Amino acid sequence: MLVPRKSSVPQWPPAPPHDETDDQRKERLKKEAEAKRKSDQIDRVLGAERERQKKVAKxxxxxxxxxxxxxxxxxxxxxxxxxPKAFEAEAEVWRPVIHLNLVRSVNFILNFLAGRFSGLRDSALVTQEHQHAYGTMTAELRKLCIRLAPLRQVEESLCKTLSGSSDNRQGYNPAKAPEVSIPSGSGWKKTLAGGRSEESNVSRVGASDDGRNRRILAACGEDIARLWNDPTVQQSLRSADIALEEQPGFFLDQAERITEEEYKPKPEDVLKARVITTGPEEHVIRxxxxxxxxxxxxxxxxxxxxxxxxxxxxxxxxxxxxxxxxxxxxxxxxxxxxxxxxxxxxxxxxxxxxxxxxxxxxxxxxxxxxxxxxxxxxxxxxxxxxxxxxxxxxxxxxxxxxxxxxxxxxxxxxxxxxxxxxxxxxxxxxxxxxxxxxxxxxxxxxxxxxxxxxxxxxxxxxxxxxx
The missing domain is CATH 3.40.50.300 (P-loop containing nucleotide triphosphate hydrolases)
Structure with missing residues (x-):
């Protein structure tokens, strides 16, 4: 014999109690009528909104x-x-992207210099031709490279903040600074804006990392500017046909402003910021x-x-x-x-x-x-x-x-x-x-x-x- 399955949907209005009095019945019917009135009112509002949305030009x-x-x-x-208001409100979430663009450019130069001058650092056999093409690794430039070494940790931290992994790095390309990739639909903007309250502990850790990264960048700002303007760096990049200033996400010429601890991105900074999203994306602008x-x-x-x-x-x-x-x-x-x-x-x-x-x-x-x-x-x-x-x-x-x-x-x-x-x-x-x-x-x-x-x-x- 088949037993009929009980419906999981609660009955509305609920069945009256068997021992209900007349006064209780009147009170119950009054409450049910008020509940139905509110429900109908909500349905009318939702219906009007649906009709309005149909007429909105999209x-x-x-x-x-x-x-x-x-x-x-x-x-x-x-x-x-x-x-424009939403754009301005969202500008702050682009700060880690801008910082990562800057840091990756710096670390690219450090890797590039290490490759150019490795083996020649202590050699007295540097040819005149090499000096003419690439310049010489001066003591000041070596000191700059050492002082900027902490930016490698900043890069790893920013990569983890944006993509959830510190291992978001491409193979070293001697002609181009690397970029960070984020899967489409990852919601990285919402995460950085603190939109996921259920991950408050993670957010607090991220905030701690963010503060440390900003302090390191602020301490390195002047050195980054010196590195970019160093004649040996410029000469070496030109001789290798590398034009970082023509690549997306270039901020080396604005290093001191962008590394200020209280830096807030300008609209033109956001426009220049570079992050790769992999896969198709849909963007809705109201x-x-x-x-x-x-x-x-x-x-x-x-x-x-x-x-x-x-x-x-x-x-x-x-x-x-x-x-x-x-x-x-x-x-x-x-x-x-x-x-x-x-x-x-x-x-x-x-x-x-x-x-x-x-x-x-x-x-x-x-x-x-x-x-x-x-x-x-x-x-x-x-x-x-x-x-x-x-x-x-x-x-x-x-x-x-x-x-x-x-x-x-x-x-x-x-x-x-x-x-x-x-x-x-x-x-x-x-x-x-x-x-x-x-x-x-x-x-x-x-x-x-x-x-x-x-x-x-x-x-x-x-x-x-x-x-």
């Missing part, structure tokens, strides 16, 4: 581009543009301005969400990568890789009805490289018999490129290539909107974001048959 952007193209910096610019039509902006970072219905695709192509190769494949030029990625994305049929925006990004670094004498034509062989220079046209005033501080002779050629690929490989005819950008320039990037906002609002209005 913009969705797909952010694409190779590693180090500037995607995270553009994302931060969107946050700064639409939610606009703070009451008159903002699109109240919610969802930005998908990298290609994990290509099937999402998005309003705009923003592709970032770093123009500064013309003389660099991919870290994962040193036979592939970074500019060539950007063109290949762009062709793949333009050919994607799922995105056939989506408008494309392309950022020719990192123009400040491109200009710096060209001024230093790096020949563009040496790496892009199709660019021949043309000037290897930049020409200032009008600061934010060029009629053709109103968002860029300078107009580049080289850029029109590159722009034609990207636009040509789009026209040739798009599944159907659509617009492409090119912009010349330096994502760490908040004013210029804000102007570009305003234009993108206008484009998206037009598309949102069109879908509601208002236009």
């Amino acid at each position: 913009a969705k952007i797909l952010l694409l581009g190779q590693a180090e193209s500037g995607k995270s910096t553009v994302l931060k610019n969107f946050e700064l543009h639409f939610a 606009a703070e301005a009451a008159n903002e039509n699109a109240r919610e902006w969802t930005i998908y970072d990298i290609g994990g969400h290509r099937s999402q219905r998005v309003n705009i695709v923003i592709f970032l192509a770093p123009m500064s990568g013309f003389n660099q190769v991919l870290a994962e494949d040193e036979s592939v030029n970074r500019l060539t890789d950007s063109l290949r990625l762009w062709q793949e994305i333009c050919s994607n049929k799922i995105l056939a009805s989506v408008e494309f925006v392309i950022f020719l990004n990192k123009l400040d670094i491109l200009e710096s490289k060209l001024k230093s004498g790096v020949q563009f034509s040496q790496f892009v062989t199709s660019y021949v018999d043309k000037p290897n220079e930049t020409k200032p046209v009008a600061r934010c005033g060029s009629p053709k490129w109103p968002f860029c501080a300078v107009s580049f002779i080289i850029i029109p050629d590159l722009l034609d290539v990207f636009v040509g690929i789009h026209q040739q490989h798009s599944p159907k005819r659509r617009k492409v909107h090119p912009h010349l950008t330096c994502a760490v320039d908040t004013r210029a990037t804000s102007t570009v974001i305003t234009r993108i906002r206008e484009m998206i609002l037009v598309k949102l209005l069109a879908t509601t048959n208002i236009l």
